[in-house]
Amino acid sequence: xxxxxxxxxxxxxxxxxxxxxxxxxxxxxxxxxxxxxxxxxxxxxxxxxxxxxxxxxxxxxxxxxxxxxxxxxxxxxxxxxxxxxxxxxxxxxxxxxxxxxxxxxxxxxxxxxxxxxxxxxxxxxxxxxxxxxxxxxxxxxxxxxxxxxxxxxxxxxxxxxxxxxxxxxxxxxxxxxxxxxxxxxxxxxxxxxxxxxxxxxxxxxxxxxxxxxxxxxxxxxxxxxxxx
Amino acid sequence: xxxxxxxxxxxxxxxxxxxxxxxxxxxxxxxxxxxxxxxxxxxxxxxxxxxxxxxxxxxxxxxxxxxxxxxxxxxxxxxxx
Numbered sequence: 001x002x003x004x005x006x007x008x009x010x011x012x013x014x015x016x017x018x019x020x021x022x023x024x025x026x027x028x029x030x031x032x033x034x035x036x037x038x039x040x041x042x043x044x045x046x047x048x049x050x051x052x053x054x055x056x057x058x059x060x061x062x063x064x065x066x067x068x069x070x071x072x073x074x075x076x077x078x079x080x081x082x083x084x085x086x087x088x089x090x091x092x093x094x095x096x097x098x099x100x101x102x103x104x105x106x107x108x109x110x111x112x113x114x115x116x117x118x119x120x121x122x123x124x125x126x127x128x129x130x131x132x133x134x135x136x137x138x139x140x141x142x143x144x145x146x147x148x149x150x151x152x153x154x155x156x157x158x159x160x161x162x163x164x165x166x167x168x169x170x171x172x173x174x175x176x177x178x179x180x181x182x183x184x185x186x187x188x189x190x191x192x193x194x195x196x197x198x199x200x201x202x203x204x205x206x207x208x209x210x211x212x213x214x215x216x217x218x219x220x221x222x223x224x225x226x227x228x
Numbered sequence: 229x230x231x232x233x234x235x236x237x238x239x240x241x242x243x244x245x246x247x248x249x250x251x252x253x254x255x256x257x258x259x260x261x262x263x264x265x266x267x268x269x270x271x272x273x274x275x276x277x278x279x280x281x282x283x284x285x286x287x288x289x290x291x292x293x294x295x296x297x298x299x300x301x302x303x304x305x306x307x308x309x
Binding site: 055056059060063092098099101102103104105106147149150151154176 | 240243244246247250289290292294295
Protein backbone atom coordinates (compact mmCIF):
# COMPACT_ATOMS: atom_id res chain seq x y z
CA UNK A 1 0.00 0.00 0.00
CA UNK A 2 1.44 3.34 -1.06
CA UNK A 3 0.45 6.91 -0.24
CA UNK A 4 0.99 9.77 -2.69
CA UNK A 5 1.57 13.19 -1.11
CA UNK A 6 0.94 16.16 -3.39
CA UNK A 7 3.53 18.93 -3.55
CA UNK A 8 2.29 22.33 -4.74
CA UNK A 9 4.44 25.43 -5.01
CA UNK A 10 3.95 26.80 -1.50
CA UNK A 11 3.34 23.47 0.22
CA UNK A 12 5.37 23.24 3.41
CA UNK A 13 4.18 20.12 5.24
CA UNK A 14 4.49 17.60 2.44
CA UNK A 15 7.73 16.10 3.75
CA UNK A 16 6.34 15.70 7.26
CA UNK A 17 3.27 14.06 5.70
CA UNK A 18 5.47 11.75 3.64
CA UNK A 19 7.50 10.80 6.73
CA UNK A 20 4.29 10.16 8.68
CA UNK A 21 3.02 7.91 5.89
CA UNK A 22 6.35 6.12 5.82
CA UNK A 23 6.02 5.27 9.51
CA UNK A 24 3.05 3.10 8.58
CA UNK A 25 3.76 2.10 4.95
CA UNK A 26 5.27 3.49 1.71
CA UNK A 27 4.85 6.98 0.30
CA UNK A 28 5.89 9.07 -2.66
CA UNK A 29 5.63 12.73 -3.61
CA UNK A 30 3.28 13.75 -6.45
CA UNK A 31 4.14 16.97 -8.33
CA UNK A 32 1.34 19.51 -8.82
CA UNK A 33 2.04 19.82 -12.53
CA UNK A 34 1.70 16.09 -13.23
CA UNK A 35 -1.58 14.37 -13.96
CA UNK A 36 -0.13 10.92 -13.29
CA UNK A 37 -0.91 9.71 -9.76
CA UNK A 38 1.66 6.90 -10.22
CA UNK A 39 -0.79 4.23 -9.14
CA UNK A 40 -0.84 5.29 -5.49
CA UNK A 41 -3.57 3.80 -3.29
CA UNK A 42 -4.38 6.95 -1.33
CA UNK A 43 -3.66 10.65 -1.85
CA UNK A 44 -2.66 13.14 0.85
CA UNK A 45 -3.12 16.87 0.16
CA UNK A 46 -0.72 18.43 2.67
CA UNK A 47 -0.55 21.67 4.59
CA UNK A 48 1.04 24.86 3.37
CA UNK A 49 0.15 27.78 1.15
CA UNK A 50 -0.53 26.24 -2.26
CA UNK A 51 0.02 28.71 -5.10
CA UNK A 52 0.48 31.37 -2.43
CA UNK A 53 -3.12 30.91 -1.27
CA UNK A 54 -3.88 33.96 -3.41
CA UNK A 55 -7.54 34.99 -3.63
CA UNK A 56 -8.66 32.34 -1.08
CA UNK A 57 -6.69 29.42 0.37
CA UNK A 58 -6.92 26.55 -2.09
CA UNK A 59 -8.83 28.52 -4.72
CA UNK A 60 -6.09 28.36 -7.36
CA UNK A 61 -4.57 25.01 -6.36
CA UNK A 62 -7.86 23.19 -6.89
CA UNK A 63 -7.48 23.83 -10.66
CA UNK A 64 -3.93 22.44 -10.86
CA UNK A 65 -3.21 19.49 -13.19
CA UNK A 66 -2.68 17.05 -10.31
CA UNK A 67 -6.03 18.04 -8.80
CA UNK A 68 -7.84 17.10 -12.03
CA UNK A 69 -6.56 13.58 -11.44
CA UNK A 70 -7.22 13.69 -7.69
CA UNK A 71 -10.82 14.76 -8.31
CA UNK A 72 -11.30 11.91 -10.80
CA UNK A 73 -9.61 9.49 -8.33
CA UNK A 74 -11.97 10.63 -5.57
CA UNK A 75 -15.04 10.29 -7.80
CA UNK A 76 -14.01 6.67 -8.44
CA UNK A 77 -13.88 6.04 -4.69
CA UNK A 78 -10.15 6.61 -4.12
CA UNK A 79 -9.08 7.61 -0.62
CA UNK A 80 -8.17 11.31 -0.38
CA UNK A 81 -6.95 12.88 2.87
CA UNK A 82 -6.58 16.66 3.16
CA UNK A 83 -4.67 18.29 6.00
CA UNK A 84 -5.05 22.01 6.77
CA UNK A 85 -4.37 23.68 3.40
CA UNK A 86 -5.30 20.32 1.87
CA UNK A 87 -8.67 20.56 3.63
CA UNK A 88 -9.11 24.04 2.16
CA UNK A 89 -8.19 22.75 -1.32
CA UNK A 90 -10.71 19.89 -1.07
CA UNK A 91 -13.49 22.24 0.07
CA UNK A 92 -12.72 24.63 -2.79
CA UNK A 93 -12.75 21.66 -5.19
CA UNK A 94 -16.23 20.73 -3.99
CA UNK A 95 -15.04 17.32 -2.77
CA UNK A 96 -15.85 18.23 0.84
CA UNK A 97 -18.76 20.24 2.25
CA UNK A 98 -18.32 23.75 3.62
CA UNK A 99 -15.59 26.35 3.49
CA UNK A 100 -12.76 27.57 5.72
CA UNK A 101 -12.89 31.18 6.90
CA UNK A 102 -10.43 33.39 8.75
CA UNK A 103 -10.18 32.45 12.43
CA UNK A 104 -12.69 34.31 14.58
CA UNK A 105 -9.72 35.77 16.49
CA UNK A 106 -8.19 37.06 13.22
CA UNK A 107 -4.95 35.57 14.53
CA UNK A 108 -2.70 32.72 13.52
CA UNK A 109 -3.11 29.94 16.09
CA UNK A 110 -0.45 27.34 16.81
CA UNK A 111 -1.18 25.00 19.71
CA UNK A 112 -1.79 21.43 20.73
CA UNK A 113 -5.52 20.61 20.85
CA UNK A 114 -7.60 17.59 21.75
CA UNK A 115 -10.01 16.35 19.12
CA UNK A 116 -12.80 13.88 19.71
CA UNK A 117 -13.27 11.12 17.17
CA UNK A 118 -17.00 11.01 16.42
CA UNK A 119 -17.02 7.82 14.36
CA UNK A 120 -14.44 5.04 14.46
CA UNK A 121 -15.99 2.98 11.68
CA UNK A 122 -14.45 4.92 8.80
CA UNK A 123 -11.53 4.61 6.41
CA UNK A 124 -9.74 7.38 8.31
CA UNK A 125 -10.44 6.55 11.97
CA UNK A 126 -10.80 2.75 12.22
CA UNK A 127 -7.63 2.48 14.33
CA UNK A 128 -9.05 4.90 16.94
CA UNK A 129 -10.67 2.62 19.47
CA UNK A 130 -11.15 2.72 23.19
CA UNK A 131 -8.42 0.63 24.68
CA UNK A 132 -6.35 1.24 21.58
CA UNK A 133 -5.10 4.74 20.93
CA UNK A 134 -8.49 6.03 22.01
CA UNK A 135 -11.14 8.28 20.64
CA UNK A 136 -9.59 11.49 21.88
CA UNK A 137 -6.47 12.55 20.02
CA UNK A 138 -3.91 15.22 20.87
CA UNK A 139 -2.83 16.89 17.63
CA UNK A 140 -1.43 20.37 16.92
CA UNK A 141 -3.21 23.05 14.90
CA UNK A 142 -1.40 25.90 13.11
CA UNK A 143 -3.49 28.05 10.82
CA UNK A 144 -5.10 31.42 10.20
CA UNK A 145 -7.97 30.24 8.00
CA UNK A 146 -9.45 27.31 9.85
CA UNK A 147 -12.96 28.34 10.84
CA UNK A 148 -15.09 25.72 9.14
CA UNK A 149 -18.45 27.03 8.01
CA UNK A 150 -21.47 25.65 6.22
CA UNK A 151 -24.84 27.33 5.67
CA UNK A 152 -27.60 25.99 7.99
CA UNK A 153 -29.14 23.51 5.52
CA UNK A 154 -25.73 22.10 4.59
CA UNK A 155 -24.72 21.86 8.26
CA UNK A 156 -27.91 19.87 8.98
CA UNK A 157 -27.10 17.55 6.11
CA UNK A 158 -23.50 17.08 7.27
CA UNK A 159 -24.56 16.43 10.87
CA UNK A 160 -27.42 14.06 10.05
CA UNK A 161 -25.19 12.17 7.63
CA UNK A 162 -22.60 11.66 10.38
CA UNK A 163 -19.98 13.39 8.24
CA UNK A 164 -18.26 15.16 11.13
CA UNK A 165 -15.45 12.76 12.04
CA UNK A 166 -13.48 15.04 14.35
CA UNK A 167 -14.60 17.76 16.73
CA UNK A 168 -12.47 19.97 18.94
CA UNK A 169 -12.86 18.84 22.53
CA UNK A 170 -15.16 21.07 24.63
CA UNK A 171 -13.56 24.44 25.26
CA UNK A 172 -10.69 23.84 22.83
CA UNK A 173 -12.09 25.20 19.56
CA UNK A 174 -9.14 27.31 18.35
CA UNK A 175 -10.80 29.16 15.47
CA UNK A 176 -14.56 29.60 15.98
CA UNK A 177 -15.39 26.69 13.70
CA UNK A 178 -19.12 25.92 13.48
CA UNK A 179 -20.25 23.08 15.78
CA UNK A 180 -16.60 22.65 16.85
CA UNK A 181 -15.92 20.87 13.56
CA UNK A 182 -12.25 19.94 13.17
CA UNK A 183 -12.66 17.50 10.28
CA UNK A 184 -15.39 16.33 7.88
CA UNK A 185 -15.77 13.59 5.31
CA UNK A 186 -17.74 13.53 2.09
CA UNK A 187 -21.02 11.63 1.82
CA UNK A 188 -19.41 8.58 0.26
CA UNK A 189 -16.81 8.40 3.03
CA UNK A 190 -13.70 8.27 0.85
CA UNK A 191 -12.60 11.92 1.19
CA UNK A 192 -11.72 13.49 4.52
CA UNK A 193 -10.22 16.82 5.52
CA UNK A 194 -9.16 18.27 8.86
CA UNK A 195 -7.46 21.41 10.13
CA UNK A 196 -5.21 19.79 12.79
CA UNK A 197 -1.90 18.30 11.64
CA UNK A 198 -1.67 14.56 12.38
CA UNK A 199 1.66 14.45 10.51
CA UNK A 200 3.15 16.61 13.29
CA UNK A 201 2.02 14.14 15.98
CA UNK A 202 3.91 10.99 15.05
CA UNK A 203 6.90 10.99 17.39
CA UNK A 204 7.12 11.04 21.22
CA UNK A 205 9.80 13.71 20.82
CA UNK A 206 7.13 16.26 19.87
CA UNK A 207 4.70 15.20 22.58
CA UNK A 208 2.12 12.99 20.88
CA UNK A 209 1.94 10.06 18.49
CA UNK A 210 -1.85 10.25 18.12
CA UNK A 211 -1.60 11.48 14.53
CA UNK A 212 -0.22 8.12 13.45
CA UNK A 213 -3.62 6.58 14.20
CA UNK A 214 -5.18 8.34 11.22
CA UNK A 215 -2.42 7.26 8.83
CA UNK A 216 -2.60 3.71 10.18
CA UNK A 217 -6.39 3.72 9.73
CA UNK A 218 -6.03 4.63 6.07
CA UNK A 219 -3.36 1.97 5.56
CA UNK A 220 -5.51 -0.69 7.20
CA UNK A 221 -8.60 0.33 5.27
CA UNK A 222 -6.85 0.36 1.92
CA UNK A 223 -5.04 -2.90 2.63
CA UNK A 224 -8.30 -4.61 3.59
CA UNK A 225 -10.60 -3.12 0.96
CA UNK A 226 -8.70 -1.78 -2.00
CA UNK A 227 -5.16 -3.02 -2.56
CA UNK A 228 -6.06 -6.60 -1.49
CA UNK B 229 -12.39 47.42 -26.82
CA UNK B 230 -12.06 46.03 -23.35
CA UNK B 231 -14.42 46.97 -20.58
CA UNK B 232 -13.13 47.74 -17.13
CA UNK B 233 -15.27 46.27 -14.40
CA UNK B 234 -15.14 45.80 -10.68
CA UNK B 235 -16.32 42.74 -8.86
CA UNK B 236 -17.34 43.58 -5.30
CA UNK B 237 -17.13 40.54 -3.07
CA UNK B 238 -18.79 40.58 0.35
CA UNK B 239 -19.08 38.06 3.15
CA UNK B 240 -22.57 36.59 2.98
CA UNK B 241 -25.09 38.09 5.39
CA UNK B 242 -25.24 36.21 8.67
CA UNK B 243 -21.69 34.85 8.51
CA UNK B 244 -19.50 36.04 11.37
CA UNK B 245 -17.28 38.78 9.94
CA UNK B 246 -14.54 39.39 12.51
CA UNK B 247 -12.73 41.86 10.24
CA UNK B 248 -15.86 43.99 9.94
CA UNK B 249 -16.34 43.80 13.70
CA UNK B 250 -12.75 44.86 14.37
CA UNK B 251 -13.14 47.90 12.13
CA UNK B 252 -16.52 48.70 13.67
CA UNK B 253 -14.89 48.72 17.11
CA UNK B 254 -11.91 50.74 15.93
CA UNK B 255 -13.83 53.68 14.45
CA UNK B 256 -15.60 54.84 17.64
CA UNK B 257 -12.28 54.48 19.44
CA UNK B 258 -10.98 57.14 17.02
CA UNK B 259 -13.90 59.43 17.77
CA UNK B 260 -16.17 58.51 14.82
CA UNK B 261 -19.60 58.01 16.30
CA UNK B 262 -22.62 56.57 14.53
CA UNK B 263 -21.02 53.69 12.61
CA UNK B 264 -22.81 50.38 12.20
CA UNK B 265 -22.89 47.25 10.01
CA UNK B 266 -19.26 47.38 8.91
CA UNK B 267 -18.25 44.54 6.59
CA UNK B 268 -14.91 44.00 4.95
CA UNK B 269 -14.87 42.38 1.53
CA UNK B 270 -12.70 42.33 -1.56
CA UNK B 271 -12.55 44.44 -4.70
CA UNK B 272 -11.40 42.73 -7.90
CA UNK B 273 -10.84 45.11 -10.83
CA UNK B 274 -10.34 43.72 -14.29
CA UNK B 275 -10.48 44.57 -17.99
CA UNK B 276 -12.45 42.06 -20.04
CA UNK B 277 -13.25 41.61 -23.74
CA UNK B 278 -16.52 39.90 -22.98
CA UNK B 279 -18.32 41.04 -19.82
CA UNK B 280 -20.88 38.28 -20.43
CA UNK B 281 -18.29 35.82 -19.10
CA UNK B 282 -18.07 37.57 -15.74
CA UNK B 283 -20.77 35.62 -13.89
CA UNK B 284 -19.07 32.35 -14.82
CA UNK B 285 -15.65 33.74 -13.82
CA UNK B 286 -17.15 34.67 -10.47
CA UNK B 287 -18.82 31.32 -9.89
CA UNK B 288 -15.77 29.33 -10.92
CA UNK B 289 -12.91 31.24 -9.32
CA UNK B 290 -13.38 34.80 -8.12
CA UNK B 291 -16.05 34.06 -5.52
CA UNK B 292 -16.87 31.16 -3.22
CA UNK B 293 -20.67 31.25 -3.40
CA UNK B 294 -21.00 29.32 -0.14
CA UNK B 295 -19.55 32.19 1.87
CA UNK B 296 -19.53 35.23 -0.41
CA UNK B 297 -21.96 37.38 -2.41
CA UNK B 298 -20.80 39.44 -5.35
CA UNK B 299 -21.85 42.35 -7.48
CA UNK B 300 -20.42 43.35 -10.84
CA UNK B 301 -20.19 47.09 -11.46
CA UNK B 302 -18.85 49.08 -14.41
CA UNK B 303 -15.78 51.07 -13.54
CA UNK B 304 -16.06 54.73 -14.49
CA UNK B 305 -12.52 54.79 -15.82
CA UNK B 306 -11.87 54.06 -19.49
CA UNK B 307 -9.22 51.34 -19.72
CA UNK B 308 -5.88 52.35 -21.16
CA UNK B 309 -5.04 50.29 -24.22
